[in-house]
Amino acid sequence: MADRRWSTVELLARVILILLFQTVLGQLEPLNNRTERAALLDLRSSLGLRAKDWPRKADPCSAWTGVQCRDGRVVGINLSGMGRTRVGRLNPQFSVDGLANLTLLASFNASGFSLPGSIPDWFGERLHSLQVLDLRSCSVIDPIPSSLGNLTTLNSIYLSKNGLTSKIPPSLGQLLNLSVLDLSQNSLTESIPSSFSALTNLTLLDLSSNFLSGPIPPALGNLSTLRFLNLSSNSLSADVPAQFGGLSRLVDLDLSSNSLSGSLPNTLFTGLTQLQFVVLSHNNFSGTLPVSVWSMPQLRLLDVSGNNLTGILPNRSSNANDTLPVFNLSDNQFYGTLTSLVGRFGSIDLSDNYFQGIVPINTLSNVSIAYNCLQNASNQRSLEDCSSFYAARGLSFDGAGNTTQPPSSAETHNNNGNLAPILGGVFGGLGLIVLLVLVLALILRRRGSENGVSDQRGSDVRPAPAGSSPPPPGEPINFSSLGDAYTYEQLLGATSDFNDSNLIKHGHSGDLFRGVLEGGIPVVVKRIDASSVKKESYMRELDFFSRVSDTRLVPLLGHCLEQENEKFLVYKYMPNKDLANSLYRKTDLQDDGLQSLDWITRLKIAIGAADGLSYLHHECCPPIVHRDVQASSILLDDKFEVRLGSLSEVCTQEGDTHQNVITRFLRLPQTSGQGPSGSLSATCASDVYSFGKVLLELVTGKLGISASDDASVKGWLEQTLPYISMYEKELVTKIVDPSLMIDEDLLEEVWAMAIVARSCLNPKPSKRPIMRYILKALENPLKVVREENSNSAPLRTTSSRRSWNAALFGSWRQSSLDTAAIPSAIREGSGVLKQSGTTGSNGSGQGGGFEHSFSHKRLSKEIFPEPDDFRDIERPEED
Structure with a gap:
């Protein structure tokens, strides 16, 4: 029995290995189509790709960077992150005619690869197998060709961060398989095509940071599969369509920085139970904030700042979700007192409104209240401004937080009878607040003097603020992503023993030296005196480079942390130094x-x-x-x-x-x-x-x-x-x-x-x-x-x-x-x-x-x- 059992396991293992081998063999099978090989060589020449990435004598399917094959045919090309030859860099162009002969091409990704020029019309006529088109940050210009609407196999289009102009072609509404459409950060104009209502498989639609105008098509409310919708930073006008209440799967909604007006539809908050992030700031919305906002089950962020919303906040602010929500209601016309804010928030910004009265002590945490009409708070509006606001609405403003109609004589008599206890409570509370503030100031001042450390140049190294500490022990820095680990001897040799002639400047976190590594690579070495600079300083920078990568940041080539009293960071040398x-x-x-x-x-x-x-x-x-x-x-x-x-x-x-x-x-x-x-x-x-x-x-x-x-x-x-x-x-x-x-x-x-x-x-x-x-x-x-x-x-x-x-x-x-x-x-x-x-x-x-x-x-x-x-x-x- 044991022999039979092991034979069965062995047989299954062999079957799995055979299947894996066949899969790998299919991907690594040599390119066997002469037309496609000629097309790749044409691309290599027109784009100025380097020989080390696309070596002419090697097989493209197995040795060319970013080329993906299946059964000896090209199905994917990825140019993202690749470099050009010197000649190619001098005259980059959108010259990709070779793609027309790759009839099975399913994916073309050139994100971040400069292709100045326009998308050719033949894209929609020849690339019938294309499923993914990614041209983000490629310097593409001119209108989007309407022929792209012929590529019915497309499921993802990424054209953001380019210079695309003119209107969005309505023909894109023919792409019924489309799941992602990102046209953000361009210069597109006119209105959003109503034909988009046919994109019933769309999960992400991002048209932000363009110059789109006109109303939002109500037909977008038919996209029941949509989860992410961003139309921010355009010139869209009119109301938010009530049909948006049908976007039942929507998680993220951003309509900020437009000219949208009218009241906020209640259906936007009652029917969309999956909404987590709602950004409606910097529009012309008016009316009151729907009460249903305060009890949305999944809400994490609501930003309606910079509108004309008004009214008294409801006496409810609880949220069924365990995650504390963040509310930004600033720069509106809300009024009344803050006593109703008894709920729990991650933070709430109520600044630049017209709230009045006394600020409850338990309201001060994680709440921004500047530029209101509050009594016991600094940086508030003028008395004249507050009085005129309340008078225009027929409300009384007496500086005590009474947001009511003018009282009758009987009410006035009763209020006067209770005035002494109220004033006693108010002044007693103010005295307690002043005492607490003074004690807190003394504690902070003492801590600041204890934590302040001076470096060798006499400048203060201030304690790091909240959120800037190095990663906790449970999240160690990934040193494998931080370049090479240099030895102390290597850096001594590169900088001539840190000779003063190579000193560039004294930085606030270390001294910068010019150096040349073996092989003639020019670098800048930062020498950090660990005895005078807190460990958090350089560990914070290392953690930053381990998590963040962008071409706009100075490249970190490596580090040397073996010395106890000195630490070293090695950067790429910048020939033109700095702007100063x-x-x-x-x-x-x-x-x-x-x-x-x-x-x-x-x-x-x-x-x-x-x-x-x-x-x-x-x-x-x-x-x-x-x-x-x-x-x-x-x-x-x-x-x-x-x-x-x-x-x-x-x-x-x-x-x-x-x-x-x-x-x-x-x-x-x-x-x-x-x-x-x-x-x-x-x-x-x-x-x-x-x-x-x-x-x-x-x-x-x-x-x-x-x-x-x-x-x-x-x-x-x-x-x-x-x-x-x-x-x-x-x-x-x-x-x-x-x-x-x-x-x-x-x-x-x-x-x-x-x-x-x-x-x-x-x-x-x-x-x-x-x-x-x-x-x-x-x-x-x-x-x-x-x-x-x-x-x-x-x-x-x-x-x-x-x-x-x-x-x-x-x-x-x-x-x-x-x-x-x-x-x-x-x-x-x-x-x-x-x-x-x-x-x-x-x-x-x-x-x-x-x-x-x-x-x-x-x-x-x-x-x-x-x-x-x-x-x-x-x-x-x-x-």
Whole structure:
């Protein structure tokens, strides 16, 4: 029996091995189709692929990177992450004619591989077996060909982060097998095709960050299989269709930053029991918040900030789900008292509303309440503002939290009789709060003095904020993803024993040395004194690199942690150093000569830095805050492509207890952040503020602005910001770097960048734009200062928030305060922008070259109304 049993097991094992062998053999069978081999060689040539990836003499099915075969035929090509030859890099094109002869091709993935050009029409006529088309971040331009609607086998289309234009072809509604359609972050226009109602197998639809307009087609409510729907950052208008209540499987819904209006349909919250993330911020919704919102079973995030919602919050805030939800109700018109908030929240933002009365002590945890009408809280609205709001609604406002109709005489008598106990309780509670705050301040001050450590250069190393500690013992760092482990001897040899001649600079987390490894590889070695720098500093950076990878980050090549008192991190060397060193460079023509970076390069650097920060803020989960954004942190390779450095201070954004789940759905920065005071804060808004100063350095040529927050910098900002106005292009010429040689067309781009910079420097962190909108503005600078459509309807007020650019500058208001603040003598004289180091073609200091003012018809006040008074630019927002 035993022999028979083992024979059966052996037989089964042999059968499994045979099946596995046949499967592998089918995949590794040599390419036996001459036409397809010729097609691959054609692709190799037209795309400039390297010989080491696609060796000519080797079999493509077994030796070519990214080529997948089945039964000796090509079924998949993956170019993602591959490099080009030098010639190929010089002239990249969307030249993929060889694909037309791969008749069984089921998958084509070129994400991240530059293919500047348009998608050819023959894609929809020849690639009849295609199931997956992935062209994310490929620099694709022009309209989407309608012929793609012929590829009925397609189940996934990824075309995000490109330059696609024109309308979405209705023919895509013919792709009945389509499961994923991602057209986000392009420049698509017109309306969403109603033909999409036929895509009954669709699970993900992402059309965000385009220029789509018109109402949302009610027919989208028929997509009962849809789980992820993102239509944010467009110009969509009208109501949310009531038919959306039929999206029974929907988990994520994002309609933020549009011009949607009307009341929120109750069916959106009663019928969609699977909803976990709902983002409806920055629209024109009005009316009350449906009561059913507070009892949604799966809800983790609700963001309705930046609307016109009103009413008293219901006396219920419990949630059946164990996960504590996050609510953002800020920037609306809610009113009443906070006594009804007895439920449990991960956090709730009630700022910028009209709540009144006394703040209950148990409400202060995880609740943002700034800019309301509350008595025992700081940073509130004025009494006049609050009184007029309540008076307009026929409600009484007496500063005591009574949100009722005016009382009768009998009620007044009874209230007066009970006034003494009430006042006693109020003042007793206030005294207790003051005492607790004083005790807490003393404790924090003592802990701060105990934890503060000085490095060898005398600068303070501050304790890491919440969320920035190294990974817990249960989550060890994956050192295999951190490059090579170098020996101490290797690094000594590379840096000539860390000779002072190789010292680049003293960084706040370690000294940086230039070095050359064996084989001639140039590197930068950071030497960390473990006795003066906390372990969390370099461990945090190692943990960051083990979890995060992007082309906008400086490459970490390896590390050396074998020394007890010294630790070393090895980075790729950046030939053009950093922005602080490259903005003005010594020339070879004369010893003392300096060459200024041209405007095209400066704009490229700004876009690259914004792209890197946008990745950290919006594509990492939870969002990552850089915390050291300045010119010296923006490293530049040989082509002036940006690589973000100085990553020893990175940490996850503080203030969210469930960021790892909800962060990519939160579109607004936290209300806390680095104010103009320069305090180090772990919020995305603090990065935005610092980035605004970097942009001003690029515009003005004033070095050191982003690296300092002292009184001189604050004074310089106060003098400079008034020259940045939406209505007078000529004003910006007073602050533009005089070494720049720009014509009138480029001046509009300079003007646009200055406007973006000023918006980033808003004194209120909650009003600063988020990085994805900043990136969009820098990529489309002329859209910042020109109307999108000269034949458009009259511009509406700032509350319309129609698109990404409206969301970017939602805090700007139409005024001329900045112009009024400029000395009249300067305003009256119309200066001329210097070109080629001269004063202008007419040789005078007035008039020549540019018109004094810029016509309002060429500006969109709706997109960029004027900002809050610049005179408050140095006043930090109180939390």
